[in-house]
Amino acid sequence: CSPVILTSDASCDVRAGKINLPEFIVKCPAHCKETKQRVYGTGVFASISSICNAAIHSGVITNAGGKVIVKKMAGQNIYKGTNSNGVRSLSLPKWRESFAVHVGKPKKGVIYPSTLDYIPSRPTYETEALLPCPSLFPPSPCPSAYDPEPKSYPNPIPKPLPRCSRGTAAPENIGTGENYCKVDLAFLMDGSWSIGKRRFKIQKDFLAEVAQTINVGVAGPMMGVIQDDPITEISLKSYSSSRDVKAAVDKITQKGGQSNVGKALSYINKLYFSDATGNRGSAPNVVVVLVDGWPTDKVEEASRLARESGINIFFVTIEGPDENEKHNLVEANFVDKAVCRTNGFFSLPVSSWFGLRKAVQPLVKRVCDTDRLVCSKTCLNANDIAFVIDGSSSVGTGNFRTVLQFVANVTREFEISDTDTRVGAVQYTYEQRLEFAFGQYNNKAELLNAIKRINYWSGGTSTGAAITYAAEQLFSKSKPNKRKIMIVITDGRSYDDVRAPALAVHRQGVIAYSIGIAWAAQDELEYIATDPDKEHSYFVDEFDNLYKYVPKIIQNICQEFNSQPRN
Incomplete structure (x- = not known):
């Protein structure tokens, strides 16, 4: 081409x-x-x-x-x-x-x-039929069949693809060990008794061919293997050449048992991608799950936790369940629940074990397309955010609408869904009211409409009780691996103590921001805010100036997120 x-x-x-x-x-x-x-x-x-x-x-x-x-x-x-x-x-x-x-x-x-x-960024992703191009990577890539936008892939319809003019076969290696395919790649093998010895051998041949195709090397991709017992067969640092990986794969023996994919993904998340096992940190973490039929345990929760730790998950399903077998599934639609996007990019169904070899090149092209591996959690989609909103009589109806606009402006910056950032809201006076819970609204448009519909309450100011209420009603239901963020907005001194409730939520791992307006007490704002105060506590003279702190809050949330290790 x-x-x-x-x-x-x-x-x-x-x-x-x-x-x-x-x-x-x-x-x-x-x-x-x-x-x-x-x-x-x-x-x-x-x-x-x-x-x-x-x-x-x-x-x-x-x-x-x-x-x-x-x-x-x-x-x-x-x-x-x-x-x-x-x-x-x-x-x-x-x-x-x-x-x-x-x-x-x-x-x-x-x-x-x-x-x-x-170099076009979107290669063609066909499960079985591929262009017979002599090279699919730089410097001479084939034209793309997909829109170049890396974020959105709503069931794209391939355009007619030009055939390559030369009839030469594709070379055995489509990887060169260069940085464009620098990934830390782990394969989760299906070692269950249900696949038999012959299919297990086909699976090993597939892994050996993948190793040859990507050309394992310290400057490019490193490859490891786990069997779903679970047990590490090959760590990332074990071998630095395709030849050595192929030889090690050939020695792997079938462990038997059931296809415990969920258990194995939890094992990989906790133990596999570490410095001790060869995780480089500078390379994306990728897991390719090979499964015959369907897993014998649940995968959704384990997959979500792995993704939120920065692991990109692909599923290769061989001879999946037919209509008569679907009632045996432990978890319906397990692939869609396991991968980060249900667009077909992260899942590759293969109709027969004997067609598995045809999946080598489409799979390698996907795991090496590092532009699309920005699927692990970022500062914009890794949070449970609770807004604790002062609805006291000193705020007034007009200013309360300004506060809601501020809440909406902060919310708008995040990626909203049940598996991305979730937002909840509490309004308080002397009493507290849960306006909506985490996950109650799972798309941005619905969430912004819900914020707009919050009715002003009017009353006293018990900020301490409101913080405790938010901890009980919202953060007690936070998902593991979500960062818990609380944003308290108040215009006056609290009638109750804020120190003990604030300290309690800090100890629960909540990152607390305090936004004070007009008559808010500076000492209380500092008690509420997570240390250092200057990065988590803000004060404005007038409600109309709240908007100025939207970018500062977002920037601080992202700086803190990016300073934390996630491998």
């Missing part, structure tokens, strides 16, 4: 990581801001960011477009999200490559190419 050529006139969705040059110049079109192409970082951006929106965010160009110089650099440990020039950038943990943008005035003595080789 011929490489796709991009002239120096870029489109809004072009990401820096898809251009193989250390420094180049592009011309961005107008109105990129409206496309909302994703940007990760501030000043220095992850290479999966849109060049043009990164340039707007940095102030290098305006929304009217213009020329931009792009300079590549090493990957960063943390990319901090901020709101700048009308573009909201997101936070991201470690990424393999970065870039910075500068005003597009050519430097003396530097020759910039007039055309740029552009």
Whole structure:
């Protein structure tokens, strides 16, 4: 296949990581801001960011477009999200490559190419039928059949695919050990007695061929194997070449028993991806689950906890249950419950064990498509957030609506669903009222409407009792691995003590923010807030100034999230 050529006139969705040059110049079109192409970082951006929106965010160009110089650099440990020039950038943990943008005035003595080789980010994902291309990775990828936006894949319909002009077979290795496929990859084998010795041997042959295809190496992918007993057969640090991995796979013996996928995923989450076993930290963690028929235990909870720890989960299901067998399932729709997105990317059904070999290349292309492995939890989708809202008579109806707008503005920044960030709300006076619980509204539109519908109560101010009530009614029902965040908004001194209730929720692991307005007591705000106070406690003179603290709160939440190890 011929490489796709991009002239120096870029489109809004072009990401820096898809251009193989250390420094180049592009011309961005107008109105990129409206496309909302994703940007990760501030000043220095992850290479999966849109060049043009990164340039707007940095102030290098305006929304009217213009020329931009792009300079590549090493990957960063943390990319901090901020709101700048009308573009909201997101936070991201470690990424393999970065870039910075500068005003597009050519430097003396530097020759910039007039055309740029552009690597499309969306390969074709067909379960059985693949293009017989001589190379599916840089520098000569095949055209994509999918929309290039990395976030949304609602059951895409493939476009007609061009055939490659050359008839040569694809090479045995489609990996080269380079950073584009730098993943820490673990396979969970089905070792249950139900598959028999012959199928277990087919499974081992499949793993050996995957090892050969991705070309295991310390600069690229590392590969390990777990059997669903569960037991580690090969750790990530055991072997650094495909030949050695293949030899080790050949020696694996079937353990038997049942297909305890849920138990095995819990084992992997707690023990497998650690420094001691060879987890590198700078590479995405990926688990590919091989299962014959269906698991004999539940997988939803174990999979969710693994995903929230930063593990990307793929399922390869061989000879799944037919209509007459579905009543035997321990957990209906177990694949959709186990993977992070039900778009077909993270699940690969194979109709027969004897067709398993055909799944090698489609699977390898997916696990090596690291742009789509931003599926583990980020600061925007890893939380249970409780708003504790002062409804006392001193607030007043108009100001109360302003407070609700502030709550909505903070909420709008997060990814909302039952498996992403969940939001609950309590209003209080002398008494307390649960406005809605975590998970009661599982999409952003419904949640924002629920916030808008909260009715002003009016009464006294018992902030301490409200904090205790939020702990009992909301945080007692938090999910494991969710960060618990409480945002208390008040305009006056409490009639009861706030210190003991605040200390109690801090000890429960709740990260507490206090927002004081007008007559709020500074000492109480500091008691409520998690240490350090200056990062978790804010004060405004007027309700109309609340909006100023939305970006500061979001930025602090993301900075704290990204400073915590998640492998």
